[in-house]
Amino acid sequence: MTDWILPFLAAYIGQSLGFLAVVSVVFFVVWRLGAGRLAGRRIRARGRTFDGAQLRHELKHTAVVLAIGTAQLLLINALNDRGWTQLSQDWGPWGAMGAALTVVGLVLFNDLWFYSVHRVLHTPWLFRRVHAVHHRSADVNPFSSYSFHAVEGALLTAWLIPAALLVPLSMPALMVTQLIGTANNLMAHLGYELLPVWWIRAPGLRWTNTATFHSLHHTQLKGNYGLFTRLWDRLLGTELSGYEAAFVEAHPPEGAAP
Template sequence: MVAAILLSALAMSAIVGVRYLLASGGFALATRIRQPGLYRGLEKQMGREIAWSLASALIYGIPAGVVAWGWQAHGWTRIYTDVAAMPLWYLPLSVLLYLAAHDTWFYWTHRWMHRPKLFRVAHAVHHASRPPTAWAAMSFHPWEALTGAVVIPALVFLIPIHVGALGVVLTIMTVMGVSNHMGWEMFPRWLVRGPIGGWLITATHHQRHHDRYNCNYGLYFRFWDRLCGTDQGLGDFTTKARA
């Protein structure tokens, strides 16, 4: 049993690491094409971001691997594979529930990480990326990586979700995590500046967090920032959004 759990954890760590390299590498390539020279002179910083991120991938993989083993071997979780097990309307609702719960967890733990002592001990690693690049999304100190690694594995014990919908959640988490750190805005101006952009977080919003530190703590949505008075609007490269 111990060997099986260890193998599952290592396999999940490898999957998270490969997912990071593919996603961040893809967006880094897009940056090279769309914003040539934007990362010039940041080679050493990007090397550090990759090293910290691969260490984070190992940490993310451990609870994910344990949960995956428990699901397959003992049915521990509330992940289901039969799409008829729940009403079809629940599929998109479950995705929204997971994103909302993850966003809530992220907002409050992220804001907590900005307390001076915790910032110096852990979160400063992430903010050492100045400016952030497409490789910075998982560039965390191990203590911070641990806070992020437990949330989705915990949710699968609480909220039913189809395995395909869980894949959608993980895809959104990966894409938004990477794209929000690219240093330029890939979404069109009408979305970023419009009503939808008023509630969704994109790179233009998250860049201001990396510039000012004391605002814009959310991951997917601006709900908690708006409610708690920590939303300070958009960053300074909105003009780079596609028309």
């Protein structure tokens, strides 16, 4: 009955150290080494600015969310060992191209899932009890990325287990999707806009999420609910009106040093 404790602890410690190492490097490079050089790209925070109390809050909640993620991964592995999932260990029957299309499909599905769950989390009852944990971070930074209430951490990834059981998915495609999700989440909470200013006018690219887009969500507490794209916010009328101007504002003036 206790066979799972040691594998869980080993996986949890491994995942947590890996994640903390990546987030610490990103934080150190952007917020410390880059602070002077990137000053013109700092997304202006409104309200409480980042401090030690916020960092402690973020680390505590990230530790819980990582434990939920580890438990979920071990559960998927256990289901897979029993032959109950539809997961394949290779690229799947349609080869690398099929797996690439699977990644695109999973990202788009994840985008809609996140948008839907996020809007529900902004209803007053759930906001006060659950989502307020994430919004304790007004001045977002890489450590805010996975600072969620445990219930939110579980809800955001709740689609993974039914998907593994019911849909023929390639395991490498699922892993790549997870990596893209983590990178996107870190970018969204960077607190600095590192994308070039022309991004907001480029066909296709302008519809993706940016650090400015999600920072506005944290400072205004409504609107800009999407995490991978702006599509659902545009379609459903929840995009904050000042977004494109704020994106441009988070860049040094034309002709100035970067």
